[in-house]
Amino acid sequence: MATVSFGGLGNGIDFGQVVTELVKIQRLPIDRLNEKKTALQSKLTDLGSLGTKLLAVQGAADALRLASSFDRTSATVSDEDVLSVSSSSTAVQGSYRVQVTQLATAHQLTNKAAKAVASLTADIVAGTSAAVSFRVGTGAEQTVTLGETGTLEDLRAAINDLGAGVTASIVNSGTEQAPAYRLVLTGTSTGAANTISITADGTALDLANTSGTGGADTLQTAQDAVLVIGNPAQTQLTIQRSGNTVTDVIPGVTLNLKKVTAGSDSVNVSVSLDTATVKDNIKKLVTAYNDVVKFIHERATFDPTTSKAGILTGESAVRTTLSTLRQAISGEVPGLSPYTSVGQVGFKTERDGTLALDEAKLDHALSTDYAAARALFIRQASVAGVAQRVTEAVDRLDELETGVVSSRKNSLTQEIEKMADSIQRKEDELAAYEARLRLQYAGLDRLLRQLQSQADFLRTRIS
Template sequence: MATSISGVGSLSSAGLGSGLDVNSIVASLMAVEARPLDMLKSQAKDLDSQISTFGKLQSFFSVLRDKSNALTSTSLWNGTTATSGDATAVKVTSGAAAAAGSYQVNVSTLAKAQTLTASAAASSTFNEGSITIELGAWTGDPIDTFTAKASSVPVTIDIGAGETSIEAVRDKINGAGAGVIASIVNDASGARLSIRSKDTGLENGFRITTVETVGDADATAGLSALDYDPAGGLTQMTAAQQASNATLTVNGIAISSASNTLVDVVDGLTLNLMKTTASPVDVSVAVDTETVKTKVTEFVTAFNDLANFMRTQMAYNADSKTGGALQGDRAAVSLLNQLRGVINVESSASGTWTRLSEVGISMKGDGTLAIDSTKLGNGLANLPELKKLLATDGADTASSGFIRRFKELADAALGSEGTFENRNASLKEMLSRNGKNQDAYEVRLAQTEARLRRQYTALDATMSQLNGLSSYLGQQLKSLNINTQA
């Protein structure tokens, strides 16, 4: 309702003089005029729903592609699994280069790290000076010969003023990168310094020689208490354990190793020695069919998730008389037909099978896939042919494996020029045009409303004037009638 205040303070309002309900009339007319805008808003809502649904569909296709990639991976079909007859003694893992076979492993000794411990009394405090640590192998019985490790050089550690506490000496040794680790051990006798090789193996033993710049003339105390050089007659530290190699046999072949983890002693096989054995441990390597089965199952799950989503979004509900967001969408219909087409076309990739159903993967009436575990088991028993049927990258569709076809379909749909990019771009363009049309129509509606208000306000004013004139004439006629009768 339009209200205005004149310069002299008089008040006028549409409909007050004539009784004409201008606001209701304009509102009713504008409701009719706004119907095209309401339709545009409804279309925009549908477009938003389609864009969102296509985004979800794209995610389902991405998962399908990932599962297809897993089933066409060379590493999957070359995979092996290794087992040990006694994992507490010999743990085993297989890599890509491992070949199926069986082995017997007998562990005589484990690889060890040299460990030296100082006396508690000697470890309570040290003097200023230097400590030299050199890696190498101790041999002899008793031990009396040291052979320096070819790939290492002696490391000298200076101990200065304020660095003579047991904690400071430990930290200086650990920070020197000398191939050893120092620690403090506390027992009933007190704190003592313990030093061990960082790595196991005979060549990773070490000797320690010291020089005191502030001497105490006592070889059992101060820095000299850390000396360990049996070849030079210095053995102040106690050897709790000497460095040694692991010794074992694999299928009767003698092997020595500086580490308890043996890589590629057998191609693609890693042996982790845990303890010595009284009898050989059987180790076997077999083709990894279980992982292939798992990947097939994951692919079928991904396909079914996609198929169920598409069926729901493309369906029409007769009860509610509403369709899904993708109902009648050409791009979605095309993708669904392509998915079904992958399975319906036979493959010549394998000389044993031509259809997926022959290895236990078949399509049900609702468009999802089902797995026959017995048939799939038979397929897994002939892994080379199953690989051909599923993963072969052929010259054309007919000579390609089924999962390879799914991979290529998903790659194309998800690519830079694929279905999803094109359809999303089209929907977003439609939504943009819709928004512009709404803006233009809202301007038109505002203009229409302003025009109607002017017209009906003018009509209201005219009717008000006529009502006033009618009232005046009525009064005059009434007065005239009274005078005539008199």
């Protein structure tokens, strides 16, 4: 719209200011709508934050609602220099004395010193070609073939390219001035069953000893790990495994062997219930629940010091959320004994609605009747424990179509959109109103200036 200007204050009236003030008056309803819109947006933001906190409660409950959440074990060992230990949910409580009498190793061999090569670029093929064949354990025979100018480096690369369970490297067993390069073959897997056998060698290395002066030197034998379980003064079990990571001896327990025990020494491996992690998860549920309660109280109560109500005051969705969560956690779980509610294992509701946890009482419950404490929280065939109820409660509250929190957020979004449309329409109407005023007052301004000019003319004529 082209700017309409006024001719000045010669007539004693500032019409521009008049228009501005009239427009301000007409803008008051729009300002009130914007205030309502801002309040609705604040509600929507807070309900979004509430939804996030509800998901945190659900996440904490998820860590407690399954039987596996409580079927946790903790494995320890008396000497971690000998072995390390870890356990899964299938491990059973127990204590074991373990000796490590042998570690698993991979086979490693090299060509005889007499067949060492003085240069990495020297030709190790006597004729037009030469083949080297080997197998790992009872596996298929593997063969690499070198051309007439094949070198030790070529042989190393060819073996490594096979990816056949053997890696090749080169070491200098001589001096810097007089090198003596030798091929080293190392099995990629440990265990006696993975011994490397040279079946043919047509190169100058003569690993198969066709000349009578060749062959291979063993740098490290292929051997199994050997561990002994039991009291040395009583019956013991001797166990062999191909690797140093043993997963199938003690069910649910992984032993990582590191060092052979000295003499008849042994280490103690203990598997016990991991009540510390369970207790920590219960504390996390309390914390997440309290976070929701405090958030709602901050935003849905009247503050007497400021005489202002919280942004969520009067929201039924908030009241429903609080009562639903409270019932899910504090309500009795039927059909259980001796624990039928969380109050019996240390939960206590404070005056502000938050939960406090008597850790000594919880420790007592977990140590004296772990199965009953477990049943109070987990999902079962015939009854939903506390953690399962909380998970289901959050699902209902935040369900996309029917959940009270989601539904309220959807209705607020629609209200905000409608209000934004209404504000825009009123802004357009106000702009048109201002334009009309400026035209009308501009006309009035011109008329008054004309009248003023005529009056001035008449005064000059009369005088």
